[in-house]
Amino acid sequence: MSNSTKYIFVTGGVTSSLGKGIISASLAKLLQARGYSTTIQKLDPYINIDPGTLNPYEHGECFVTDDGAETDLDLGHYERFLNVPTSQANNVTTGRIYQSVIDKERRGEFLGKTVQVIPHITDEIKERIQILGNKGTYDIVITEIGGTVGDIESLPYVEAVRQMKWELENDCIVIHLTLVPYLAAAGELKTKPTQHSVKQLLELGVQPDVLCCRTEHELDLNLRRKIAKFCNVNMNAVIEARDAETIYDVPLLMQSEELDKIVLEKLNLPTKSTPELSQWKEFLTRLKNPKSETTIGLVGKYVELKDAYKSISESLIHAGAANNVKVNVRWIHSDKITADNLSSEMEGLDGIIVAPGFGSRGISGKIETVRFARENKVPFLGICLGMQCAVIEFGRNVLGMTEAHTTEIIDDCKYPVIDMMQEQKEISNLGGTMRLGAYKCQLTPGSNVSKAYNTDLISERHRHRYEFNDKYLAQYEENGMKATGKNPETGLVEVIEIPDHPWFVGAQFHPEYKSTVANPHPLFVAFVKAAMNKNN
Ligand code: GLN
Numbered sequence: 001m002s003n004s005t006k007y008i009f010v011t012g013g014v015t016s017s018l019g020k021g022i023i024s025a026s027l028a029k030l031l032q033a034r035g036y037s038t039t040i041q042k043l044d045p046y047i048n049i050d051p052g053t054l055n056p057y058e059h060g061e062c063f064v065t066d067d068g069a070e071t072d073l074d075l076g077h078y079e080r081f082l083n084v085p086t087s088q089a090n091n092v093t094t095g096r097i098y099q100s101v102i103d104k105e106r107r108g109e110f111l112g113k114t115v116q117v118i119p120h121i122t123d124e125i126k127e128r129i130q131i132l133g134n135k136g137t138y139d140i141v142i143t144e145i146g147g148t149v150g151d152i153e154s155l156p157y158v159e160a161v162r163q164m165k166w167e168l169e170n171d172c173i174v175i176h177l178t179l180v181p182y183l184a185a186a187g188e189l190k191t192k193p194t195q196h197s198v199k200q201l202l203e204l205g206v207q208p209d210v211l212c213c214r215t216e217h218e219l220d221l222n223l224r225r226k227i228a229k230f231c232n233v234n235m236n237a238v239i240e241a242r243d244a245e246t247i248y249d250v251p252l253l254m255q256s257e258e259l260d261k262i263v264l265e266k267l268n269l270p271t272k273s274t275p276e277l278s279q280w281k282e283f284l285t286r287l288k289n290p291k292s293e294t295t296i297g298l299v300g301k302y303v304e305l306k307d308a309y310k311s312i313s314e315s316l317i318h319a320g321a322a323n324n325v326k327v328n329v330r331w332i333h334s335d336k337i338t339a340d341n342l343s344s345e346m347e348g349l350d351g352i353i354v355a356p357g358f359g360s361r362g363i364s365g366k367i368e369t370v371r372f373a374r375e376n377k378v379p380f381l382g383i384c385l386g387m388q389c390a391v392i393e394f395g396r397n398v399l400g401m402t403e404a405h406t407t408e409i410i411d412d413c414k415y416p417v418i419d420m421m422q423e424q425k426e427i428s429n430l431g432g433t434m435r436l437g438a439y440k441c442q443l444t445p446g447s448n449v450s451k452a453y454n455t456d457l458i459s460e461r462h463r464h465r466y467e468f469n470d471k472y473l474a475q476y477e478e479n480g481m482k483a484t485g486k487n488p489e490t491g492l493v494e495v496i497e498i499p500d501h502p503w504f505v506g507a508q509f510h511p512e513y514k515s516t517v518a519n520p521h522p523l524f525v526a527f528v529k530a531a532m533n534k535n536n
Contacts, residue, residue, distance in 0.1 A: 005133030006267045007172040009161045010144045011208070013197025014179040018214045019250075021074030023177055023241060024144045025081040026251040030260035032082055033251075033275030036139040039132055040078040041090045042071075043125070044146040045153040049095040053431050060307025064461045064513050065090070068437025074144065076311045076513070080318075081251070083518040092128045094153060100124055117156050125160040140267075149176070150200045162205040173266045176201060176208035177241070180215040180223070189217055191227050198231040209266050210237045210259070218242070237262050246317075248284055248517065251277070283321050283517050290326035294531045295348060299369045299386075300355030301362035303331035309355055311512035312383070318520035319528040327528060337365030346372045351379040351531030354386030356463075356510065360409045367393045379503040379530035381523070384464055387506030388418045391468055391496060394481045408466050419469040421492075435462045439487055441494040441509065447484035448505055449495050452526035457488070460509035467508065468493035503530035 008027070012020045021042070028038045048054060051062045052070030063076040069088035078086055101124050105115050132141045145161070147154040165172050178194040194213060201208060211233055213219055219227075219240040228235040239257045244250050254260065255275060264271050296316060302308035313329060320327035330349065334357075337345055346352065352373045354366050366386065370393040373380035382390040388406055395404030395417045406418035427433045438459045443450040450456050473483060473493065485495025485507070498504040507523065515521035 004136075005130075005138055005171070006140045006269065007129065007133065007164060007168060008140060008142045008263060008267075009164075009172070009174045010142060010177060011149050011158070011161070011174060011201065011206075012145070012147070012177045013149045013200065014193045016148050018177050018179055019241075019247075020144050020146075020177050021077045022247050022250050023175075023212055023254070024074075024142050025077045026254045027175075027259055027263065028078065028140075028142050029081045029251040029277075029280070030255055030275050031140055031263070032084075033277050033280075034260060034264070034272045035276075036269070036272075037137060038082070038140045038142065039084065039086070039090065039138045040075075040082070040142045040144065041092070041129065041132055042074050042144045042146060043128075043157055044072055044091065044093040045151065045157060046093055046146075047095045047098070048093060049099060049431055050091070050093060052434075056302045056308035057305055060305065061310045062463070063311065064436060064463050064510065066438040066459075066461065068461075070436065070463070072146070073307060073310050076314070077247070079513075080314055080516045083516040089128070089131050092125075094156075097121060097124045097128065097156075118159060121156050122160045122163060125157060126164055129160070129164065139269075149197060149204070155204070158201070158204045158206060165206065170266075170268050173209040173263065174201075174206055175210040175212060175263070177212045177214065180213045180219060180227075182216050189215060189219065189223055191223060191230070194227055195230045207232060209233065210239060210262060212239045212241045212259070214241045214243075216243055234262075237266075246284075246287065248280075248287065248317075251280065252284070279518060283318075286321040286324055287317065289324075290320065291324045292532065293326045293328060294320075294350045294528065294534075295328045295330055296351045296353060296528070296531060297330045297332050297346060297349040297369075298353045298355060299332045299334050299337070299366060301334045301357055302355075303333050306331065311510070311515070312353065312355065315512045315515035315521050315524040316528065318515045318517060319524035322520040322525045323528050323532060325528065325532055332369075334362030334365035334369070337368050339368055342368050342372050346376075346378070349378060350534045351381070351527060353527075354380075354382045354389055356384035356386060358385070358408075363389065363409060367396075370394075371397055374498065374501065374504060377502050379527060379534060380501075380505065381527045382506035383512065384508060384510060387496060387508050388466060388468075390504075390506040391417050391476070391481070394476065394479075394498075395472070398479055398481070399475060406466055415472070417469050417472050418466045420465055421467050434465050437461055439494075439509070440489070441485045442488040443495065444482070444484040447482070447495075447499075448497055448503055448526065449484050449507075449523065452522045454522070458485075460494075460507070460511060461513045462509050464508065468496070502534070503527065 031038045061073045071091035224238040366389040395401045401415040403414035405413040443456045483493040484497045496506045511523040
């Protein structure tokens, strides 16, 4: 086993949704800011091979990496915080682990042995953890274990952690994130759930080195002492993780708790310099001191679960900070939009985003929304299905093809202006078979997109099966909708614009996957700017 890379495991106890992803990303940010090359990995205990086939209501957005992996949304946080791209290796599920072990078994690689959870599944887990460490690129690998300690499905992961801790000694630590609830009737914070959760970890042979305690109130010295004593951790390793105003405050809160210093000490690594966080702090200052406000409507079919559009809403936060403006997002349910309520639903919006999506639910509301944005000259950004809806709307209402549609919804529609990509036609499996990951795109000089990016060759991430049908391109361009971005190799239309509109852009790709604190995405920055200037 390589000794050069250090491993940090982040487990969770008491309840789910404590924010392991944000704590992991914040710690990684602090370590990176001290000069350590750090990456984060998420291990998900479910049996799906990846979240690509999951309904967003289950786990929120599916995040897509440059190499085309469909991953957990926490990878989006990792990229937004660290500004370093992740890859397939950064997200592993139980399904993938088992698939790989079963494939090996079928190839005869286990030489007739009985294949078991220990050691075969746990070895596969350990291998997946160390793939990142063995690359030689990272000083530190943080591995977040999804789920809650005590879940049956997390057991093999915790066992893999136990083994690695034993094998790597000082090169490996465990941070356990727990909840210290406040009982209003007693007027007290309660440590018992944390004690029990640590006990559960101990039963599995894992002693946590650091405890991060989510709490709504201050964790005073007495409470820290009590937790330290009951859980065998140093008192300075009991970290208060208070609810924050924004997730972007968390690295600084963790810094004031000295989480990074404690972790480095425990890993026998020098603390090096103090973290270089000036750019981060500047971002926070802009975020918290906006000079004006703007209201963006986000139209989608999953708006009641905001996690379904996580990367879009974070991109708007980044773009708002870049423009010194507070972006208010109005979440609008596409199912509920009709021609009759359209103008009241859209009232007061400075900009409109039509979200990505699959299937027919809500699509007519999305098409109506586009019509409103186009006719009323409201700045518009259509993403993936949102771009496809813009093409359909233009076909129907400007080009007079009232039956224009996407073949995703009506297979034999009269005007298939959005049609399935040739390479997709033979594929019947749904998982991992879309056009996925980064592709180049050539922009038209002088277009709104080329101005936004300030360059003409870009690379953006994709996740779709359907595309603009080239057969109709000339007709669209002659009548005012231009293809201003194309794939330089295949000629596929990637961006459409209406030049005779203040700002109307549809992108077949997903710009939201690439927006980070350090690099707010140019398309969102330009869109928010257009929204701010709407009435000027
Ligand atoms: N459903 C559309 C397609 O497959 C759009 C996908 C998306 O919005 N990500 O092409």
